[in-house]
Amino acid sequence: MAYISQYQYYENGGALPENENWGSYQYVTLKDIVNNFMVMYAGNHSLINNEERYKVLFHAKRGIQELNYDAFKEIKALELNVSDLLRFVLPPDYVNWVRVSLYSGGVLRPLTENIQATSSDAYLQDNNYRILFDINGNVLKPQFSFLDTDRIAGTKKSIYMGGGAYNGKSGYNIDGDWYFDYSIGARFGLNTETANVNPTFTIDKKSGVINFSSSMAGELCVLEYVSDGMENGDESSISVNKMFEEFIYAYIRYSILNSKLGVQEYVVNRAKKDKSALLRNAKIRISNIHPGRLLMNMRGQNKIIK
């Protein structure tokens, strides 16, 4: 991409949206990556010759996907209200989740993933427990399984705590204030894995939804997730942080050489090592380990841990 003027950068040259170019200098676009690769690493005098551009494009995209899964620290977040059906439809570019939180009363409360089954399919059965089919031979299904119905109605029992930490516990009410003999966390034998009063969730990947426990109805949910960087197929928006630019070239080079007939093994190995080393370098760079940040961490070393 061509360099842009400062007016273009700050105000998009007077056009909308104004923030179009903010921070754009950190990134190199997919178009630039493919063009640069074709010009600099492919051709008559290069290791890679007579390769179609669509192959380069494919490997470039695959490289960007791989980076998005673990190397990039680019977490997307989406806030949505959870419906009465206790569902949160996954965003279209969702690949994996990082954290699911409930936003309530100005506080972001990270939720716990429910390890129990909270949702299931169901088949209709007759009195003899035989499965019912339609005329095409397909099994008949109800809209919701009993498991789902109970979860939505809030009647499903859970191993997780609900309704507040002190709900159902004996205590004393003096002048309107409740007092308890012991706190929940101190109770012997408490399963800490399930000791959370917040709503719980389960991700149904195939159905593309997050199912919540009943107390989440109508609440605001914030999903933090990672995407694959493909920007819903809009190739003009696909980009890579410049820290990873050289890695992407190395990744494409390796991927092509690795699948090309007649390339010597040492050449493939060289490309492989090149790719791995560049990925390590880029990860270190992107982790932003610098003295200022280390200093802040090390200042905590004298704090007495009680």
Added chain:
Amino acid sequence: MINSVRNTVLSILNKNNYGYISPSDFNLFSKQAQMDLFNEYFYQYNRQINKENARSSGTGYADITKGIEEVIDMFSVTSYMHYGASNKFLLPSATTTGDDYYLINKALVYEKFRTSGANTSVSGTPNELVDSTATFTATVAIGDIVVNTTTYTSAEVISIVSDNVLSLDADIFTATPQDYSIFLSVQNEAEKVNHSKITMLNSTSFTAPSEIFPVYTEEGILMSLFPKTIIEPGRVVAQYIRYPKEPKWTYILLPNGEPAFDSTRSDYQDFELTLDDEVSLVTRILQYAGMSIREIQIVQFAQAEEQQANQTEA
């Protein structure tokens, strides 16, 4: 060069009264010889690249590749592809671009279509596009490219005078009505793909052609652009290598019936190859002429000459 070649050919042919070739025969053999040498340039180029890769070629004056490229580039033409229908454009030909093509080196596609229409009048001010039905202020930006799709010429937008008038850097609208298309000036190269691949490419989300990475296939006289949204006349430009023009040694007849060279004739056409191809042209024409007059010695002489030249070049 053509007269010099002819004189040399005749001089060799006539030695010992071997024979004589008529102007029309000479023109036929010239065409054939030029086409042979033209084709050979591409094979030479490939051989030279292989030599470079084997590190047996030099730079500077020893850069043979550069010389071959220069000759091939003499036949390079960049031209708008005439529009056919839907996403199909006509490949270069004598009737569309004025030349038949040897190979399409690259096809460029404007990334973004702005608007199209037809001019409604010719402005008194030169270099202007006038369309009383347009709303240029909303659809066009300075720097955009306007293509006159009637004449397939183009110009850049210098300023937007009003909703109906654009100021351009060239006078491409001299009659009315002439159709036009306007594009963002960014061009992307379209890659040629095989028919065996295009269906699969189109059906995968990863490699499906886009306006940033377009592709094309060729079929008969048409090139099909993908994605199929590339449907605007003037959107595709190709740089191609054309065939050399047919050489024609033109003449007037002297009172004694002898043809005398006349380069002022409208159908006169010199060879288009470089001067250093003169020797090769002579030997090639001699081979054809020798065959024509059934004089095997001429053919053998020409072949020996050619072989010697090849050995020197190797």
